[in-house]
Amino acid sequence: MLNIQSVDKVYPNGTRALDRVGLNVEQGEIVAVVGGSGCGKSTLLRLAAGLDQATRGCIELDGEIISAPHECVGMIFQEPRLLPWLTVAGNVGFGISHLPRAKREAIVGEVLLRVGLSDYAERWPRELSGGQAQRVAIARALAPRPKVLLLDEPFSALDAFTRASLHEHVLDLWRAFKPTLVLVTHDVEEAAYLADRVIVMRPRPGRISSVFDLDLKRPRDRYSPELEAAKRRILNALDQSLRERTAGDELVPAAAI
Amino acid sequence: MDAIQERDAASEAASPVTAAPAAKSRFGVRFALGLLLPIALGIAWEIGVAKGYLQARLMPPPSRIFKTLYDLAITGELWIHIGATLARVFAGFALGTIFGTLIGAVAGASRVSKDIVDPMLQGLRSVPSIAWVPLFILWLGIFEQSKIALIAVGCFFPVYLGVLGAISSVDRKTVEVGRIFRLSQFQLVRRILLPAILPAYVLSLRQGLGLGWMFVVAAEFMGASEGLGYLLTDGQQLGKADQIIAAILTFAVLGKITDGLLAAASKPFLTWQDAFAPKN
Secondary structure, eight states, X not given: OEEEEEEEEEOTTSXXXXXXXXXXXXXXXXXXXXXXXXXXXXXXXXXXXXXXXXXXXXXEETTEEOSSOOTTEEEEOSSOOOOTTSOHHHHHTGXXXXXXXXXXXXXXXXXXXXXXXXXXXXXXXXXXXXXXXXXXXXXXXXXXXXXXXXXESTTTTSOHHHHHHHHHHHHHHHHHHOOEEEEEESOHHHHHHHOSXXXXXXXXXXXXXXXXXXXXXXXXXXXXXXXXXXXXXHHHHHHHHXXXXXXXXXXXXXXXX | OHHHHHHHHHHHHXXXXXXXXXXXXXXXXXXXXXHHHXXXXXXXXXXXXXXXXXXXXXXXXXXHHHHHHHHHHHHTHHHHHHHHHHHHHHHHHHHHHHHHHHHHHHHHHOHHHHHHHHHHHXXXXXXXXXXXXXXXXXXXXXXXXXXXXXXXXXXXXXHHHHHHHHHHTSOHHHHHHHHHTTOOHHHHIIIIIHHHHHHHHHHHHHHHHHHHHHHHHHHHHTOOSSSHHHHHXXXXXXXXXXXXXXXXXXXXXXXXXXXXXXXHHHGGGGTTOOOOOOOO
């Protein structure tokens, strides 16, 4: 349904962030993209969100080319990015302000209940903890009922305990609404625990180096041997992609860097 | 025994007091603390004059100053002066704010417009504003227009700089949230940019108003037959130190009140701010 077709992204300063990246994400699938810093994984997500334009190639959603933010695509950033002048409820309803008030309030109430923050509706963002703020951001992204939800390292700034509880929130929401999820992360454990498919990318230029299908049944056990094995395979691939790059770099003349 | 019982009764009466009155009484204490120094100085001054250490003619004691203020108020003269000065400040402040906001918004709209507008205004800003006085008198005459123009110039720059600075410091990440939710250009301004710049804008308005009060004095020195600045020059020419100090006090009170009103008017819009609030 989300079809990324051989996309290149070259920044004005000449950095080749993505090089012929292709990926087809199925309806309701959870795809995790992992890779070291600078491998273009966040760039890929920004293109899919319509925030940036690809230099070459295109991204289609159900056959429709994405050139600007699309109503069926939601995004959750690394930081909650809540609007400090709106209450929690105001933030969650921000993307559905075109709906009539009663409808909007019903949806806001429902998604806040889903992320367990019903009692916080009238609070200000400054009164929330980091994990709560990110849950509000998730609720805000979900309120317009997007078909695709893009998550750009959304848990990386949180402590391990909060992160694990947010994983459960996201899985719960996924079960309820069945959106397609594309999750960018540098945490291999997170990727293996959440995703149906893990894409490993390698940097400079950003390319897909390997793909893992994880057909482990849900709910998953974070500590099951199968998950551990999958994690190890992904880590190995990640390691190897980084080694390839270092080997490749030695061939590049210093002047070219 | 009686004293203890009284204290118990008092603490019982005080115990159901909720947070709001407690905050109010803390405000009262702070208000009283702020009055402590001026009152002490006033008393010392009064005593100094009474004992003959200070010359009453040049340093009239507080009692004389308040008598002067009272007389001016009774005759209605004070209100005429206050009215004239307030009218000038508000007219100049309104003009300066309108132009400062509009031009600041234009300059903030794009890099090109900033490159066109900002250098010239920065150049003009470094002209000491009093230097405009002869020109304004020549252009606009010695009556109200030139005075209001001078005050408007004074209010313009802080507002312009405040708006421009606030717009350019709006976080790209916040704007992206608006883009993700497909806000139109107009919605982006109304729902993201305006609320984001509001705190800095209010601050620049308060600065502008403060400068307005400074400039109204300069403007009224240009020759006015009424206004608090006229009271100052008149007091100087007639050697009435009490009138000068009375006018200065009035300036202080009016400046504080108008600033307080502006701050209070903006407060409901800024309750969300995560500002540092010193305790006690």
